[in-house]
Amino acid sequence: MNRLFLNSYVSVYIFSEAVSLILALLLLYITIKAIIKWDFNSNSKEQYSLEKSIYLGSITSHFLLIVKFILLVYLVYTLDAISIYIPGAMCAAGVVSANSYGMAMLGVKFITIFLLMLYVTFEKYDLEAKYYPIFKQREYILLVAILSIFIEGFLDYSYFSNINLDAPVSCCSTLYGNLEGHNPLPFNLDIKSMLLIFGLLFISFIILLILEIKALIFIIAPLFVAISYYSVVYFFGTYIYELPTHKCPFCMMQKEYYYVGYFVWGTLFFGVAFALIWTISKIWLKVDYKGIKRASILLLTLFVILNSSYVLIYYLKNGVFL
Amino acid sequence: MIVDIKHLYKSYESGNETFEVLKDINLELKDREFLILKGVSGSGKSTLLSLIAGMERPTSGKLEVLGEPIAKLPDLHISAFRASKIGMIFQHFNLIESFSVIDNVMLPLVPLKIKLKDAKEMALKALNRLNIKELANKDVKFLSGGQKQRVAIARAIVTKPKLLLCDEPTANLDRANAKIFLELIEELNKDGISIIVATHDNIFDELQVKTKLLHISQGQIVDE
Numbered sequence: 001m002n003r004l005f006l007n008s009y010v011s012v013y014i015f016s017e018a019v020s021l022i023l024a025l026l027l028l029y030i031t032i033k034a035i036i037k038w039d040f041n042s043n044s045k046e047q048y049s050l051e052k053s054i055y056l057g058s059i060t061s062h063f064l065l066i067v068k069f070i071l072l073v074y075l076v077y078t079l080d081a082i083s084i085y086i087p088g089a090m091c092a093a094g095v096v097s098a099n100s101y102g103m104a105m106l107g108v109k110f111i112t113i114f115l116l117m118l119y120v121t122f123e124k125y126d127l128e129a130k131y132y133p134i135f136k137q138r139e140y141i142l143l144v145a146i147l148s149i150f151i152e153g154f155l156d157y158s159y160f161s162n163i164n165l166d167a168p169v170s171c172c173s174t175l176y177g178n179l180e181g182h183n184p185l186p187f188n189l190d191i192k193s194m195l196l197i198f199g200l201l202f203i204s205f206i207i208l209l210i211l212e213i214k215a216l217i218f219i220i221a222p223l224f225v226a227i228s229y230y231s232v233v234y235f236f237g238t239y240i241y242e243l244p245t246h247k248c249p250f251c252m253m254q255k256e257y258y259y260v261g262y263f264v265w266g267t268l269f270f271g272v273a274f275a276l277i278w279t280i281s282k283i284w285l286k287v288d289y290k291g292i293k294r295a296s297i298l299l300l301t302l303f304v305i306l307n308s309s310y311v312l313i314y315y316l317k318n319g320v321f322l
Numbered sequence: 323m324i325v326d327i328k329h330l331y332k333s334y335e336s337g338n339e340t341f342e343v344l345k346d347i348n349l350e351l352k353d354r355e356f357l358i359l360k361g362v363s364g365s366g367k368s369t370l371l372s373l374i375a376g377m378e379r380p381t382s383g384k385l386e387v388l389g390e391p392i393a394k395l396p397d398l399h400i401s402a403f404r405a406s407k408i409g410m411i412f413q414h415f416n417l418i419e420s421f422s423v424i425d426n427v428m429l430p431l432v433p434l435k436i437k438l439k440d441a442k443e444m445a446l447k448a449l450n451r452l453n454i455k456e457l458a459n460k461d462v463k464f465l466s467g468g469q470k471q472r473v474a475i476a477r478a479i480v481t482k483p484k485l486l487l488c489d490e491p492t493a494n495l496d497r498a499n500a501k502i503f504l505e506l507i508e509e510l511n512k513d514g515i516s517i518i519v520a521t522h523d524n525i526f527d528e529l530q531v532k533t534k535l536l537h538i539s540q541g542q543i544v545d546e
Contacts, residue, residue, distance in 0.1 A: 043383050127397075131395075
């Protein structure tokens with residue numbers, strides 16, 4: 001067994017994930033039963049019993065959504081905390097890159113939370129609609145979310161058990177720095193062009209949401225996530241660290257930077273997730289959840305304001321840009 | 323049809339034991355009908371009322387109230403349905419003692435999101451109908467049993483329900499107050515409210531309106 005499992009942060013994380021896996025197993029049983037046997041018009045004992053189980057499943061899925069969100073934040077905190085045990089790592093960036101499972105694990109965690117959020121939205125619609133018109137569809141979404149939780153569990157275990165505490169890893173400067181003149185930005189973009197695209201995509205995203213041009217939102221959303229990631233790491237982040245050479249998506253989640261990274265990435269993730277959920281609801285359910293759309297616009301705007309404010313404050317304080 | 327029940331079963335499980343409280347209940351209540359469910363304590367009549375009110379769900383069987391499959395709806399719809407369509411009167415009145423009479427009567431209007439001014443007006447109308455308007459601002463704890471029962475009726479009818487469910491409504495009343503209660507619900511029935519009373523009190527034999535009588539024993543309807 002990897003010695004890392006004895007670390008208190010890691011053991012608490014693994015234990016909590018194991019509990020969530022057990023809950024997911026229970027949920028899987030209920031969901032499969034519901035998909036196979038659900039018949040709203042039946043008055044049989046099995047149907048009434050199934051309706052009771054569905055209630056339990058609903059509570060469990062809501063609980064899992066909250067737990068998964070808290071565990072994601074806790075995981076990032078843990079990765080940062082254990083960086084002192086891994087040679088070469090200065091923050092969570094080095095720890096994540098300790099093996100090939102790290103980034104996949106983080107990615108799947110975001111997908112799980114998104115799927116659970118989508119399920120909760122569909123469930124809300126279904127319950128408000130009285131006679132469960134989209135019951136099976138919502139259960140299929142839950143089924144995919146449960147599968148995502150199992151993949152997460154596999155990646156969690158594979159990741160932590162394959163971290164070699166004796167092998168050095170790269171620090172964030174090596175991983176994200178501008179080494180040997182290599183341009184890390186996609187399509188060989190320079191910073192100015194990247195920022196221009198970032199601004200244009202942000203404005204387009206907001207306009208598409210306001211004008212409700214749904215099909216284009218699916219195209220803009222992943223592009224905006226990608227350009228935001230590069231913009232934060234290679235431009236805005238340097239103002240958060242007040243150091244032009246410090247390029248890292250994780251260090252900003254440390255105490256020294258007032259944990260601002262959690263808000264930066266949190267507003268981006270939830271802003272985009274809400275936009276997608278609003279769009280899917282509008283297309284699939286033909287329902288306009290204005291609150292979700294407003295939340296999305298607000299969060300995306302907050303994301304841009306939060307990042308830009310670091311640049312502005314630095315300029316006001318020092319009279320120059322980095 | 324106000325209530326339509328077919329092959330209804332209700333059981334509770336405790337450990338490995340199963341207690342069958344209701345067995346194969348078949349019942350129909352038409353518009354403006356007055357049904358008396360008679361039976362001794364523990365016969366299952368209160369459970370049947372709880373099922374009709376959507377406060378519990380059956381183990382199996384058809385249960386429709388005002389055309390809605392009440393036992394199968396999501397909780398938020400059951401609550402909304404009960405709040406707007408069903409009035410309930412309980413043996414122990416279930417009033418909030420520290421609240422005033424009018425506040426107790428206004429309570430069922432809160433989930434219906436009726437404006438405070440309108441709710442007050444509706445509550446006063448209900449109190450007026452039961453001739454206790456002058457008690458509106460009195461605290462419930464200072465009322466007699468008979469007065470509390472009237473407040474409970476006012477609270478049950480304030481939402482203008484189609485169906486009134488009464489669970490042992492005269493059990494805590496003396497004979498004089500029980501007779502007044504009979505007169506009041508007779509009037510409500512004449513005004514178009516369908517009523518189901520679960521009781522073991524023979525005083526209901528004195529009702530003047532046409533009633534349907536069902537005897538319930540050990541969870542089964544034994545005769546009509």
